[in-house]
Amino acid sequence: MNVRAVPGSGGxxxxxxxxxxxxxxxEAAHLVELMARVSRAHEDAFAELYDLTxxxxxxxxxxxxxxxxHAAEVTQEVFVEVWRxxxxxxxxxxxxxxxxxTMAHRRAVDRVRAVTSEVSRDERYAVSGxxxxxxxxxxxVEQRLDxxxxxxxxxxxxxxxxxxxxxxxxxxxxxxxxxxxLKLPLGTVKTRIRDGLIGLRDxxxxxx
Amino acid sequence: xxxxxxxxGSYVLHALDPxxxxxxxxxxxxxxxxxxxxxxxxxxxxxxxxxxxAPPPPGLKASVMTAISGVRVLPPEPTGMEEQAxxxxxxxxxxxxxxxxxxxxxxxxxRLLWLAVAAATVLALxxxxxxxxxxxxxxxxxxxxxxxxxxxxxxxxxxxxVTLPNGAKASFVASKSxxxxxxxxxxxxxxxxxxxxxxxxxSGPANAPTAVVPDNTLSGGTAVKQFFRGDxxxxxxxxxxxxxxxxxxxxxxxxxxxPL
Numbered sequence: 212m213n214v215r216a217v218p219g220s221g222g223x224x225x226x227x228x229x230x231x232x233x234x235x236x237x238e239a240a241h242l243v244e245l246m247a248r249v250s251r252a253h254e255d256a257f258a259e260l261y262d263l264t265x266x267x268x269x270x271x272x273x274x275x276x277x278x279x280x281h282a283a284e285v286t287q288e289v290f291v292e293v294w295r296x297x298x299x300x301x302x303x304x305x306x307x308x309x310x311x312x313t314m315a316h317r318r319a320v321d322r323v324r325a326v327t328s329e330v331s332r333d334e335r336y337a338v339s340g341x342x343x344x345x346x347x348x349x350x351x352v353e354q355r356l357d358x359x360x361x362x363x364x365x366x367x368x369x370x371x372x373x374x375x376x377x378x379x380x381x382x383x384x385x386x387x388x389x390x391x392x393l394k395l396p397l398g399t400v401k402t403r404i405r406d407g408l409i410g411l412r413d414x415x416x417x418x419x
Numbered sequence: 420x421x422x423x424x425x426x427x428g429s430y431v432l433h434a435l436d437p438x439x440x441x442x443x444x445x446x447x448x449x450x451x452x453x454x455x456x457x458x459x460x461x462x463x464x465x466x467x468x469x470x471x472x473a474p475p476p477p478g479l480k481a482s483v484m485t486a487i488s489g490v491r492v493l494p495p496e497p498t499g500m501e502e503q504a505x506x507x508x509x510x511x512x513x514x515x516x517x518x519x520x521x522x523x524x525x526x527x528x529x530r531l532l533w534l535a536v537a538a539a540t541v542l543a544l545x546x547x548x549x550x551x552x553x554x555x556x557x558x559x560x561x562x563x564x565x566x567x568x569x570x571x572x573x574x575x576x577x578x579x580x581v582t583l584p585n586g587a588k589a590s591f592v593a594s595k596s597x598x599x600x601x602x603x604x605x606x607x608x609x610x611x612x613x614x615x616x617x618x619x620x621x622s623g624p625a626n627a628p629t630a631v632v633p634d635n636t637l638s639g640g641t642a643v644k645q646f647f648r649g650d651x652x653x654x655x656x657x658x659x660x661x662x663x664x665x666x667x668x669x670x671x672x673x674x675x676x677x678p679l
Contacts, residue, residue: 252492254484261480270473280609283476284640287483294487298495305458309465313431316464320433325641361469379434380467386434398422405428412463 235357238263242307250298257294260307265290267308268315275319275383285322289315316380323383364414372407375400427453431460478664485665489635489648566599566646573597579677583607583659589643591657591677600647600657600679602637609639613664619674620649621656628656636666654679 242263248256268289273282293311300310365373371393378389390400411417426443429435435443447453570576573594580590587607593600602618610616615636623629632654637645647657658676660667 250492250495254487257487258480258484261483265475265480266472267468269475269479270471271468273473274471279476281640283479283482284638286475286479287486287638290483291486291490295490295493297492299493305461306465308468309461312465312468313461316468317433322641358469358472361466364466365470376432376467379429379432380464381471384434385436386429387436389434398425401425401429404432404434405425408428408431408460408463411467412459415463415466417459417462417466 239306239308243302246297246300246302246307249294250300257297260293261290264308264311268311271312271315272319274381275316276323281322281326282319285318286315289318292318320383324385360415361411364411367414368407368410369403371395372403372410375403376407376411379404424450424453427456427460431457431464482664485636567601567644570594570597570599570601573599577679579657581659581675581677583675584661584673589659589675593651593657593679595652595679598650598652600651602643602645602647602657602659604643606641607637607639607643610661615662615664615666617660617662617666617670618645618647619658619660619670619676620647620651620654621658621676622654624655631669633666633668636662651679 242260245256245260245263249260265286269282269286272285272289273279276282276285289311292314300307365376368376374393375389378384378392379386382389384392386400386404387397389404390397393400395403423443423446426435426439430440430443430447447457570592573596575596576592576594578590578592580588582588585608587604589602589604589607591600591602600620607616615638617636618634620632620634621628621630622632632649634647634649635645637643651657656676656678658670658674660670660674661672663671
């Protein structure tokens with residue numbers, strides 16, 4: 212694990228990295244403040260919100276869509292929607308990042324299901340592809356402490372839980388598609404996805 | 420635990436099959452246990468997204484900032500959600516998914532209307548076995564905008580199909596009474612590198628317009644929908660052109676126009 216001791220030298224990445232829980236909480240609180248200003252149509256606050264969250268939003272969308280063109284378009288749609296709906300974000304009901312990444316994932320999934328032909332997706336992920344997909348998630352990720360935490364959380368899951376989660380979240384597949392890719396009954400996949408999220412939630416100490 | 424509770428994970432990851440979605444959401448509305456789990460899973464999935472972090476293209480921020488400048492921030496949730504303020508903690512369905520849930524409800528309300536409008540497209544694509552996901556996609560698009568629903572429901576709505584110079588099929592949808600118009604295309608090719616599509620409103624006679632007003636820009640994609648921001652009631656034509664990124668103040672390529 213490579214923990215950077217010197218903060219801030221990396222430029223624009225979201226600020227608090229290696230400071231653990233307090234850093235994350237401070238960041239989350241700051242995002243809530245920004246959203247309040249965004250909801251009053253402050254474009255400068257929105258610009259800062261973009262700087263702090265765009266790598267997460269774009270990265271999530273790109274991972275699902277695999278096309279930089281589509282990802283840029285969908286990311287733009289997401290941010291326009293964040294702007295439009297900003298007054299409807301309720302701080303007590305979840306973090307800004309969860310609100311935004313949920314929206315981003317939803318739109319990416321809608322897009323990928325609309326544009327990708329079933330055949331090519333099946334070919335791309337024909338069994339051996341699953342390992343590559345899972346590996347790919349681990350590669351090239353900035354080794355920040357937070358990321359390391361999530362990685363360790365994922366590593367604590369069973370292989371099937373991890374694969375099911377990865378295919379559903381990063382692959383954008385429906386649970387039926389995941390079941391057919393993993394050659395498992397649908398009920399099993401549904402359970403593994405939920406168990407995987409429970410395991411990850413508990414490993415990460417996520418609080419709602 | 421009954422089977423329906425087991426769907427929380429798939430719901431949060433947007434992996435429920437359409438047939439299960441309605442059933443689960445009906446359940447979610449009355450099950451505090453599932454609602455709480457959905458909220459927690461949304462936070463968990465947000466953590467998972469850290470593994471996907473990637474820097475967006477450098478030009479995207481400017482493009483986003485331009486895009487929002489023509490978009491109005493919606494007022495806080497107007498109907499049915501007032502219980503948000505001061506509600507008891509155990510209230511079902513909270514947090515991020517509430518917006519999703521509200522969207523889905525909206526989708527259900529608008530489904531029939533939209534299906535009627537989109538029937539031709541759905542019919543064409545159902546041959547490829549994609550009818551279900553297409554319908555889902557269009558519902559999602561519909562839900563993003565009540566303005567869109569209002570537009571399609573307007574008594575004086577006009578829908579003008581056009582074919583762009585690059586062969587793309589598209590339509591202008593407009594209502595003078597609402598003073599709203601939209602450009603829509605189920606499959607709009609990319610405008611090209613460092614290019615954008617741009618909308619225009621024109622007034623005066625079609626062969627000699629007296630005013631040509633630049634409107635919103637948009638990029639390509641599937642299920643493209645872009646509202647006009649300019650005056651529709653006072654315009655006689657709407658048009659679209661391909662322009663350099665950022666848009667132009669006067670059209671620089673041949674326009675595809677439709678009368679209002």
